[in-house]
Amino acid sequence: MFRFARRAVAVLLVLACAAVLALVLAANLPQAEGLRRSLAEQGLTHLWGEPVSVRGAVSVSLWPNPAVDIDGVEAHGIDGAHARTDHLAIAIPPYLELLTGGLRYSLDVAGGAFDVPLDGAEQARPGSLLESPIYVLSLLPHLTIRDTVVRFTDAMTGWQFELKVSNLKSALDAGRNVLVADAALNGQPLTLAFAFDLEVEKEDRKHPYGAQITLSTPGGADKPALGLTARLDVRAPTKHFDHDLVMKLDAEAGSLATALVLAGVAPSIDGTGKVTARLKAEPDRLAFHDLNLALTLVDGERISVTGQADDLATLAGADLKVVADLETAAPPAVSLREIVVTRLTGDFRSRAEGMMLDEILISTNAFDQSLREIGPINVRSVTRDATGHVAFRGISVIAGPPSRPIARLEGNVDDILGFAGVELAGGVDIPVASILALPPEAQDKLGRVVGSLSMSDAGGGLGVDSFAARIEGSDLISATLALVLDDLGKPGVAATTQVDSRLKVPNYSAFAAAFGDTSDFRGQVTFEGRLSGNTDALTMEGRTDIGRTRIDGTLSSLAAPGGRSVVKGTITSPLVYADELLAFMRPEGQRRRKSVKVIGNREPEGGSQIDLIATTDADVNISATRLQGGGDSATGVKARLVVNNGALRVDPLRIGYRGGVISAVMASEGRSVLRTKGSGTGWPLATLFGLGSPISVSGTLSVVFDLTTRMDADNPIATLGGTLTGRVGRGRIGTGLLDLAGVGILAGIFTSSVQKGESVMRCAKVPLQFHKGVGRTNPVIVVNTENVQALGRGTVDLVRNRIDLRVAPRPITAPDGPPGHSFTVKGSLSSPTIAMASAGNEPHGRYSCE
Incomplete structure (x- = not known):
């Protein structure tokens, strides 16, 4: 048994030595280059998520830790995606650290170029860098990227972002993987920082994993406040960060022009801005709510956008309120040329028929105007040209029912910002x-x-x-x-x-x-x-x-x-x-x-301040060859109307009427009072009374007047005030009744004028004092014939078209004596009634009409 154990250990040692020897030979022998390249391509394809080819050398080192250096790595995806690096180095920790820690890679990328289509639709392999970049990066506590360019493009719209990374490094920091990069986005220098949790955060059970992305740009040594700072806090249910992401955005720009350059847009406007929002990301859409965007342009205009949308790309479910303060400091307009738009407000709401704009209010410094609902509003495409100008193509706006819209507008705008x-x-x-x-x-x-x-x-x-x-x-x-x-x-x-x-x-x-x-x-x-x-x-x-x-x-x-x-x-x-x-x-x-x-139009509080008279000067010549009305006529009407700083003056005013001429000056006094002062001469009484008059008269009438009226009144005649005095020189009255009434019946038998039926008029004077359109004798009307002086007292009411006079004739030789037969003149001005007067307060005194 012991002998078998020794043989088994010997065999294992031989196999281990053979494996190590094979690894050493595969790592160093030139004849194994093809094998090393093949293995590298397979490993990188697994890591990247798309087929990868290696065109350069592949070298492997085993001590003090396993590492692979690869040159000329390249990958081509569908829809124009392309990736290339000059040099790529992958390593794992030293052998002793493998026994005490997890398997974590280090990656060094140099001279990379990545072309990423924004409208790409390829499906990367699950678990790969393309499918879940944050998860793969969590396995790379030591990442270095140098001199690498990432280009995001959209071939259909022309949109392009170019990110140049000069130096990016990652490190572990208290259970988080932190990456910091010095880069330039669309030529604008910036600092990027990424941090994401490697461990579960127990306080948030639904989204236990967190990440943070920050971006900042320098404002320059002379204007440091013109920089841009942005922070995006992300929470995810899994460490893959590939679905159900909830985010909070907070960004502030000291220069909108800088922010536009970063976004690949021509800086047609400039100013400052701030935005906060909460976002929710799904694989097919990005929703936002609690949006609060505030912009202040260099000319002082302020624009704010608040609201939400279910899909940022299509604005489906949008409910956005837009307020643009344009000229808030403009004083109230007093002339038409001073009217400016001070504020625009409206709500963009997404509905089944499309994007609608309602609750529209156009505010000016003279009035406010609300408009009905406008929409649907559609834009076929949003494109960007080579210089960064953003265009709206295929704009379509209608208002009212689709079957018969009350307004429609179609077309293009090549630069929507400018x-x-x-x-x-x-x-x-x-x-x-x-x-x-x-x-x-x-x-x-x-x-x-x-x-x-x-x-x-x-x-x-x-x-x-x-x-x-x-x-x-x-x-x-x-x-x-x-x-x-x-x-x-x-x-x-x-x-x-x-x-x-x-x-x-x-x-x-x-x-x-x-x-x-x-x-x-x-x-x-x-x-x-x-x-x-x-x-x-x-x-x-x-x-x-x-x-x-x-x-x-x-x-x-x-x-x-x-x-x-x-x-x-x-x-x-x-x-x-x-x-x-x-x-x-x-x-x-x-x-x-x-x-x-x-x-929808309403005046501001306190009423409109528009004053055309005060803000419009004028110099207009007015003439009429003939003026006719009520069976009467005038000729040769001429006037020059001048308005200067709100003061109106008509000088001269000349009117030819029935053989006489009126010459006057009209001038405004204050805001509403119009004063007319002048005289009229040369009117034959026979012409004034006409051929159809029951009593023939002759003589020449002249008048002097100084009258005022309020032109802002409903009936200006009712505000007439001032004086008017009419005079008649020598003439004749085609009746002897006035003389008969003055001298009495007995004396009248021996008076030649009564016998002839015609009185010789020495003079007449009619002085009237007007107040609110009613003229009162001031003091009395005087008519002198060769035999009688008649005094009249009463009113001429132009408002009600009435006359009410009491006339007391006396012998011309006894002006202080008792009157003869007094009579009244009453009724309408055009056809008064003459009647004998009852006893009463007769006008008396010594008056002259010369």
Whole structure:
């Protein structure tokens, strides 16, 4: 038995020696190169997870620990994957450590190049480096990577990331494998650090294994705050880290441009940013929630995104709220040129029909505008060109029901961050009732706005290349609008904008009723004009017809410092029908005209601060060949309207009327008061009273007036104040009744004027003091004939169209004596009634009308 044992040990020793000798011979004999290469290829294929070939030398050393050095390692995967290293060294611990510790490899990679397709679909062998890199790396407490390049590419979109690792080393640290690398991502230097648990963390039973990835970039010696730091904490149920991963992301960028370069994107914007989020990774998708992204751009704009999504790649299940603060410090706008968008908000929500944008609010420093839901929003592909610009291809946006959307937009954007290379086109088909707030009974009466548009930045800035719209399906209004060439041109460039517009309202009263308003004017209103110019100068030329009144105008608006505008031009009319024009301008029954409201529009707290009068200067010449109304007419209307820093002045104002001429100056006083001061001369009384008057009169009337009115009132006439004095020189009154009433019946028998039926008027004076549209005699009306002085006292009420006078005639030789037969003049201004007055307080005193 003992002899058999000695023989068995001898045989084992011989076999061991033979095995060792074989290993030594296989490791060192040149004739075993093929065997070493074959074994290396098999081992590396097992470790890598895809077929590996070795084209260089393979050397093996056995002391003090087993190690393999391999040159020219290469692997080709499907979908363009490729891996190559100049040198690869694999070793296990020394023999004595194998007896006391586990089997852990060390790996040294030098001169590597790895091409990894982002859209690769190959299935690596379970347990391999490709299938579970963190698990395999856990077996490599000593990893060194030098001068290695990893390129991630997407052939379809052009996306590319290039990571150059100059030096990466790993080490064990308190039960964790820690890897630190000096590298450059897309040319941007950075430091990468990886740490993952090698032992179970008992406190977290569902995800007992943890990992941590950190990234940091230097900001430069002069601007250290411009660096980027990011940290990703990962928890996993197994040490393979290949499913059911929960992660927490926390990153902060001192320079968005640096972050964009790291991401392989052209730095079209810059600023600072911070993001936090919780993520959950499955083999086929990456979900996130509790997202909080905050960006501050170099120009001061702030953008925040909060929310969640079930799939980061497709944004399925997305519920994201986006807020963009653009000009939060902008003061309230007081002119149209000062209006800026201050904030944009909206919610992106993924639904069955696609991505939707709702709860949209556009805030400006003059008003807020909310919009209805927009979507679905689709982008066929997101691509990246060689310079890193990210493009959206096949953009499709619709709003409203798919069977008849109210708006649609399609096209491409070559640089979505810089919003450059824009080519978009689409159209609208929206009910007017969806834009303007109309009464329920008028919802379908104003038709639909139908049109098309295209826009691009081909001219150097985003502009509308073409736009055409029309109103269809309404009996109350028809309109067309067409933009020719470009939108507002650039300063210093010849005018390129041209907008042609036409408008026709067959019955203005019916049109006003659709807005819940009333009007006495039932005539037709038309407009035809053209707007042309650029951002510094706009010119409007057109013709407006209101009933039988035609108004032609040419107005130019010029930009002025401080957001102001200057309007210059001319307004002319061959014939103005004043009664129709007043009926058009005033609501029926003197009620306040209702304003037209845009749906979703609201003024800021305290109301809008827009003040066109205060911020628009003007110098406009106004003329009308003839002014007619109520059977009367005027000729030669001329005026020059000037507005300067909110102060309005019409000087001169000249109106020829029935042989006389009114010359006046109109000027604003404060915000709402308009003062008119002037005189009128040369009116023959015979012309004023007309041929149909029951009493013929002659003489010449002149007036002097100084009147004020409030233009912000519902009825400006009701605010009329000031004085007006009318005078008549020598003339005749075609009746002797005034003389008869003054001298009495007995004396009248011997008065020639009574006998002739005609009185000679020496003079007349009518002084009126107006207050709230009511003129009171101040002190009395005086009419002197050769025989009688008549004094009148009372009111002329322009608001109610009434007159109420008491007239006391006396002999001209006895002005302090008792009156003759007093009478009253009462009723409407157009047809008053004259009646004998009862006894009362008669006007008296010595007054002159000279």
